Amino acid sequence: MTRMTDTHTTLALRLLQVTDDFRAGLSGELSAVHGISVNEFLLLLHLERSAANRLSRVDLAKRMHVSASTITRMAAPMEKIGLVDRAADARDARLVFVVATEAGRKRLSEALATFSKRAGYLFSDRWEDQEVDRFASMLRRLMAGSGDTLA
Amino acid sequence: MTRMTDTHTTLALRLLQVTDDFRAGLSGELSAVHGISVNEFLLLLHLERSAANRLSRVDLAKRMHVSASTITRMAAPMEKIGLVDRAADARDARLVFVVATEAGRKRLSEALATFSKRAGYLFSDRWEDQEVDRFASMLRRLMAGSGDTLA
DNA sequence: GCATATTGCTTGCAAACGCAAGCTATTTGC
DNA sequence: GCAAATAGCTTGCGTTTGCAAGCAATATGC
Numbered sequence: 001m002t003r004m005t006d007t008h009t010t011l012a013l014r015l016l017q018v019t020d021d022f023r024a025g026l027s028g029e030l031s032a033v034h035g036i037s038v039n040e041f042l043l044l045l046h047l048e049r050s051a052a053n054r055l056s057r058v059d060l061a062k063r064m065h066v067s068a069s070t071i072t073r074m075a076a077p078m079e080k081i082g083l084v085d086r087a088a089d090a091r092d093a094r095l096v097f098v099v100a101t102e103a104g105r106k107r108l109s110e111a112l113a114t115f116s117k118r119a120g121y122l123f124s125d126r127w128e129d130q131e132v133d134r135f136a137s138m139l140r141r142l143m144a145g146s147g148d149t150l151a
Numbered sequence: 152m153t154r155m156t157d158t159h160t161t162l163a164l165r166l167l168q169v170t171d172d173f174r175a176g177l178s179g180e181l182s183a184v185h186g187i188s189v190n191e192f193l194l195l196l197h198l199e200r201s202a203a204n205r206l207s208r209v210d211l212a213k214r215m216h217v218s219a220s221t222i223t224r225m226a227a228p229m230e231k232i233g234l235v236d237r238a239a240d241a242r243d244a245r246l247v248f249v250v251a252t253e254a255g256r257k258r259l260s261e262a263l264a265t266f267s268k269r270a271g272y273l274f275s276d277r278w279e280d281q282e283v284d285r286f287a288s289m290l291r292r293l294m295a296g297s298g299d300t301l302a
Numbered sequence: 303g304c305a306t307a308t309t310g311c312t313t314g315c316a317a318a319c320g321c322a323a324g325c326t327a328t329t330t331g332c
Numbered sequence: 333g334c335a336a337a338t339a340g341c342t343t344g345c346g347t348t349t350g351c352a353a354g355c356a357a358t359a360t361g362c
Binding site: 005006007008009010011012013014015016017018019020021022023024042045065112115116118119120122123124126127129131132133135136138139140141142143144146149150151 | 156158159160163165166171173174193196263267274275277278282289292294300301
Binding site: 303304305306307308309310311312313314315316317318319320321322323324325326327328329330331332 | 333334335336337338339340341342343344345346347348349350351352353354355356357358359360361362
């Protein structure tokens with residue numbers, strides 16, 4: 001019992017550490033090469049992978065673990081530089097959808113290439129393909145109750 | 152090639168998602184129950200697991216992936232409430248070490264129990280012990296070049 | 303040894319974020 | 333149908349953070 005508790009604790013700490021490392025490196029390259037932050041990248045990715053290629057602000061907020069006001073304030077500059085647009089709902093006048101523009105989808109695609117490159121650096125040198133597959137399915141189990149996810 | 156690239160990308164996205172979920176939940180309980188943030192918790196943990204139970208500010212900054220100014224500004228309120236103290240180096244007058252007080256170590260120990268509990272929630276219901284062990288060793292490989300780590 | 307470079311730390315400023323309050327639009331209870 | 337509750341969004345305010353500049357102490361080059 002104590003042993004597994006410690007193992008779980010170690011595992012969670014390593015998870016935080018590895019993810020923070022990856023995120024820090026990604027952040028630098030995304031902003032330097034593509035001019036967007038990690039959160040802006042993830043926002044575009046959420047849009048791309050949503051059912052109708054558009055999401056309301058509260059929906060985005062829940063998926064991204066940020067407050068609704070953060071989405072409002074993230075979307076504003078992204079609208080200004082033409083990465084996203086806003087759209088109203090025909091039935092519910094409260095909803096304000098965030099929609100990716102053509103430029104936004106292009107930017108996402110470029111940024112995704114950077115993301116994939118870094119993911120490759122992280123895993124391909126150190127894990128066998130078989131391990132990667134196994135790990136991916138294990139992680140999917142962890143996300144079981146997580147609602148709408150990116151992957 | 153393309154297949155594994157996609158797999159790596161998916162894996163990295165899941166890693167971000169799972170870790171963000173965990174961190175969000177942890178953040179709420181740490182601040183509500185123990186009155187500290189995740190970063191304050193990690194700062195105390197870094198101190199506890201360092202060689203001499205003390206670390207300079209730039210050293211802490213590197214380990215925590217934050218700027219040096221953030222450490223300065225995190226340490227100030229923690230000193231005020233008596234969780235950490237500052238100590239000078241005998242040989243190098245530039246160094247200002249951060250040291251955990253007795254109260255700081257106690258607080259860490261309590262917060263670590265919360266952390267472990269949540270780590271248990273995350274893993275124990277969904278993974279076999281054998282999988283947990285295997286995953287831990289895989290993650291350790293990912294941290295190979297990461298310098299000083301927590302686990 | 304002395305000028306120069308580097309290192310550790312702090313501070314001013316601006317960007318990003320959460321919370322609470324407020325506004326409008328929709329839903330619910332009766 | 334109508335009052336009350338709820339949901340979606342935005343804005344004000346305080347907190348946290350990074351970057352760049354600045355200051356003091358140490359290391360380096362000659």
